[in-house]
Amino acid sequence: MPKVVYVDFQGNRNELEVANGMTLMQGAVMNGLDGIEGECSGSCACATCHCYVDEAYLDKLPEMSENEDELLDGTASERLGSSRLSCQIRMTDDLDGIVVQLPEEQ
Amino acid sequence: MGSKVAGVVIIGGGHAGFQCIDSLRKGGYAGPITLVDADPHLPYQRPPLSKGYLLEGADPDTLLFRTAAYYSEQSxxxxxxxxxxxxxxxxxxxxxxxxLSLSYDQLVLAPGASIRPLRVPDEIADQVHYIKTLGDIDRINTQLGTAQNLVVVGGGFIGLEFAATARKLGKNVSVLVRGPRIMNQNVTPELSRFMLEQHRAHGADIQLNTSIETVSRLDNGGFEILTTDGRTLSCDMLVAGIGVTPDTRLAEAAGLECDEGIVVDAGCRTSDPAIYAAGDAVCFTHPLADTRIRIESVQNAVDQAKVIAANILGKPAEYDSAPWFWSDQYEFKLQMAGLHAGYDHVVQRGTTESGKFTLFLYRGERLIAVHTVNKPADHMAARKLLAAGISPSFDEAADENVKLNSLLKR
Structure with a gap:
């Protein structure tokens, strides 16, 4: 199963297996990882699953929708070039090993 | 305090029940926690059932709040x-x-609501589909492959979300709506009209002011429906989303105060201080409402459960969050923040033609609710404005150049 490395705000690394087809938000939430909320169940409606994606993987991600783009403008922690909503990133073999940094607040 | 801790027993594994578990453990609760749920699955999220679930591969694992390991790790x-x-x-x-008999120090009732059944002859009743549980949607999914013509009864969120899903799957869909408008209770006439046009543009046959007069079984296994306004429809599947009734059975039998819902105070306590209740089954006086209300939403369930956990942990809390909820229909994301009952003025930001707009609903000069279509960022900002009690002027609300977040700072 492909792996995702979630790095929390304190710098702790959590490596989790996330099945293909699951989103990075689901992978974190289902395993009880703090730092990602996903209060809208992953329908790209709330911006509480904000993460910073490691540059090496940015190009491999699905394109950002207008809704995601607008939501990222209102995140609780600063938006950076690497900001994405983790509910909009579905796991694939291509993304195996992806590293995402979790923000200070959601 | 007794020498032995019985712990917390939670009845119902929906959003409220699950959140209560998680908030109790995160808050350091060390006693036993027991969850009872009539549904055989590990606790899962229901909103996707009528929304993306069938379109995204219908994998039940994607709905789980937590994997099985969580429950053993958290005892x-x-x-x-x-x-x-x-x-x-x-x-x-x-x-x-x-x-089995379970002892409790505190009991949390989160039983949710029961499907309101469609009134049809007995021999048809068990053929009618509803959308509440994973079992319901699995049954729908097994028949949906071969069905081509669907009739959906009910023009609320569940019926319309499912109709949109079925259209995306290429099915012919007729929706019978009893009243003159879709989503009558929950959105403004403007938004209702806009979504009616979208459903029709996407090929759904939405019929207003009508319902089933009679329904009979056809030889091919389908149904023939005569509507109250004299039309005849035939279909392979009949799906109903005509509302729910709060599940107060246990509470009433135990003598807890109920009033079309289990009555709770601001701390989400029932009339028995050892028993709390949360979610769709609960009615209460909300600081933003004039009357006692009941809210069927994820936000309500989650926020009430957090209040309950805090109170059990000895950190007194009261429920006063501004309500919000959402619906996905085709490419439209509808988001509603606040309580709009009693609004007397609407300000629109953005055009309906663009398919992205925000409706600010006022009572007098006070902003009481904000409904958005494909404007999730406005929704998030609106929730903050409502929580802070900030009312933009009508001009500010209408002007797309005024960033809503900037109004928070004054």
């Missing part, structure tokens, strides 16, 4: 597929349908 006892039968308030016990 949560699960009684799944078993219902609670009765509460003995004097002994502080709950009897389950399998004969």
């Amino acid at each position: 949560v006892n699960l009684h799944l597929g078993i219902a609670a039968a009765a509460i003995d308030r004097e002994r502080h016990t709950v009897q389950l349908t399998n004969g």
